[in-house]
Amino acid sequence: MRWGMVIDLKRCIGCYGCQLSCKAENGTPPGVFFARVHKQEEGQYPTAQTTFLPVLCNHCDDPPCVDVCPTGASFVWEDDGIVDIDADKCVGCRSCMLACPYSQRFLNDEPRNYYGEQGATPYEEARVQRHQTGVVMKCNFCRDRVRNGQDPACVENCPTIARYFGDLDDPKSEVSRLIRERSGFPLHPEKGTNPNVYYLPA
Amino acid sequence: MTSTSSGRYEQLLKDYQTEYRPQREWSEGRGFYLIVGHFLVGVAAGAWLFGLFFQDLISLLAGFVLAGLGGLAHLANLARPERFILMMLRTATSWVSRGFWGLTLFLVGSVIYLPSLMFTDTFWQSDSVIASAGVAISIAGSIIMMAYMGFVYTASKAIPFWNSTLHPVLYISYALRGGAAAYLLSLAFQGEAVAGGSDILVFWIAVTATVIVLWLFEIQGALTSGEEAAVRSVHDILAGRLALYFYVGILLIGLFVPVFLMAGIIAPLSPTLFAIIGLSSVAGDFFMKFSSIKAGIFMPVRLQSGNTRRATRRRKI
Ligand code: SF4
C-alpha cells in the first residue's frame, strides 16, 4: 500500500479551495500551509497565460527530510508510505525544511492568531492552539481521515474534481490508471526523491 | 499570543510570493546561532588538533572552551532546546546527529585529557592509558566536527548553492585555517619568538590557498549547475546583498590584512603582529561562513518546461 495523489492541471481553476479546506481541516496556524496553490505567469502579452500549480508534501519514497532529521521526528509510516512528523520528538532544528526540495515544511515558531489584537477565535482556540510551537509541521495526507476511509480534505473539497487519491501500488486504482493513461509526472524528479504526488498535463 | 501582524509573519508571506526565496531558517533569528556555532566548533576542532600536534596547552584550552561555546550556540539554534538529547538517535542517516556525537566525543575526550596536562599531580599522567584514550576520543570527535558541517549543507537539497560535494572539504580546510590562526594567537599570547611561528605561517598560506581554490571551484560549480537559485546566490555574494561582507570581511580582513602583515611590509613579524594575523584570519572565516550560509536561496517549485507534455515516471504503476 502506497498512498498517492494525482492533480489534474487541466481541471484546476486556481480557486484555492484546497488551501482553505486544508486550513479548516487541520487548523494550521498562520504561516503554516500544508496545501498551497502557486500562481505562475508565463509568456508575454498577447500570449501571456497564468498557470496554477497546487502543491503539497509529495510523501516521497526517498524523502531527504527524513534522512536529515536527527531525532527520528520525521518518519515514514511503514504500512502506507505516508511521511509524517512526531511533534513530541521534534527539536526545531529546521534541517528538514532545508532538505525538502519542494518547500513543504513550516516551522510553527510562535503562537499566532489570524485576527490581531482581537485574540484567538474560539475556532483557533480549539483547533490551532492544539499544535505545539517550536516544531516543524507539514501535510500528512489527512492520515486520520484516510484511516477512517475518507479522502484527504483537499481532495474531497476540490470543486472541479481536479484531485484524486488512491493506492499507487495497485495498478488498477484510479490514480495509477490516470498516471498511466495521461502521462502523469511528478515535480522535480531530478532531485531523486521519488514523489508520490503526480500531475496530469494541462 | 502573537498576532499575524508580527514582522516575521509578514516577512514569511512576502518571501512566499517571491520566486527565489532566501533561506532565513539558518541565518536569522535563532538561526544566527547556527552560523556562530558552526564557526566556533570549526575553530575549536582546528585549535585542538594544532594544540595536540605542538603540545600547546593554550590552544588545547581554547579548543575546549570554543567547543563548549559552540555547543551552546547549537542549542540556542534549536526551537526546542530542552529536547536536545534526542539528537543522538539518528546517526545512520543524519549528519546533524553525527555532528552531535562528534561534539560529545570531543568534549568527553578533552575532559579526560586536559587534567593530565593541567593537574599532573592530582590526576593521571599525560602519557597514561587514560590520557591516551582521551586524546584518541577527542581526535575522533574533532574530525567528525570538522567534517559534519559541510555534509549538513550538502544534504540540504532545497538550496542548490550548498549542494556542492566540495563543501565538506572546504569546511575541513576552514577548520584547519582556524586552528592555525588560534595557534598564532596562542604564540602571541605567550610572547613566543617569531621563529616558532614561521612554520605555522607557511601552513596558514598553504591552507588559505586550498580554501581559495576550493571556493573558486564551488563558485564555478554553482554558476554552471544550471540552477538559477545557485547563480543568484553567487550574485548575492559577489555583487548583491552580501557583497560588503565578501569584499570587506572575507577579502580585506580575512585575506589581504594577514598576507600584508606576513610580508613584513608594515613592521617586522612580532607577537603582536601574530595576534593581529590570527584575529583577522578567524574574522575572515566567520564572514566566509556567514555569507555562504546567508546566500542560500531555495530552489523554486515549478513545472519545468516540457513537463506538461512528457511523462517522467520512474516506477512502473
Ligand atoms: S515533499 Fe518534502 S517534506 Fe514531503 S516527503 Fe518529500 S522531501 Fe519530505
Ligand code: SF4
Ligand atoms: S526540525 Fe524537527 S522534524 Fe525537522 S529535522 Fe529537526 S527534529 Fe526533525
